[in-house]
Amino acid sequence: MSSREEAQKWKQDGNSAYSKKQFDQAIKCYNQAIELDAAEITYYTNLAAVYFEKKDYPKCVETCDKAIDVGRENRADFKLIAKALARKGNAQRKAGNLQEAKIAYEKALTEHRTPDYRTALSEIER
Numbered sequence: 489m490s491s492r493e494e495a496q497k498w499k500q501d502g503n504s505a506y507s508k509k510q511f512d513q514a515i516k517c518y519n520q521a522i523e524l525d526a527a528e529i530t531y532y533t534n535l536a537a538v539y540f541e542k543k544d545y546p547k548c549v550e551t552c553d554k555a556i557d558v559g560r561e562n563r564a565d566f567k568l569i570a571k572a573l574a575r576k577g578n579a580q581r582k583a584g585n586l587q588e589a590k591i592a593y594e595k596a597l598t599e600h601r602t603p604d605y606r607t608a609l610s611e612i613e614r
Contacts (some may be wrong), residue, residue: 494527495525499534506538514538529559529568537576543585552576570600579606 489497502517511610518535525531528538539548555572558564577592 491524492528495521495528495531498524502534502538506534506541511538511542516583527558527562527579529555529562529564529572532558533568533572533575536572536579540575540579540582543582545579549576549583549588552579564580566599570596570602570605573599574605575610577605577612581608583612 498517500523502514502521505511505513505517515535515538518531520529522535526540528558529606536548536551536558538553539545539551545574552572552575554577556569559569559572573592573596577589577596580586591610591614593605593612596605597609
């Protein structure tokens with residue numbers, strides 16, 4: 489099994505743990521996937537989702553920033569980068585950092601225009 493295939497297996501285990509709300513287990517799995525295949529943006533965005541669910545917004549934002557860097561370095565699909573930016577915006581919003589949330593949503597929209605990102609930005613602007 490290649491390290492990429494093994495990383496995918498860890499991701500699936502992480503997704504399974506996440507769906508059962510076993511967040512600490514999910515974190516372990518996603519970190520293991522990242523160790524095996526550090527160029528895959530999805531592992532970081534999934535990890536950020538766990539931190540969001542745990543209400544660890546600073547860690548979520550930090551992980552989203554890492555996802556964005558990894559995504560850009562490895563020419564990830566712009567939709568995945570937009571997703572990381574929007575998740576960062578959601579975390580900033582929950583943490584009460586509305587200006588940072590607005591910036592993140594605006595950047596998400598420049599990557600990929602979706603009604604969800606537009607709505608999130610409109611809500612912040614209000």
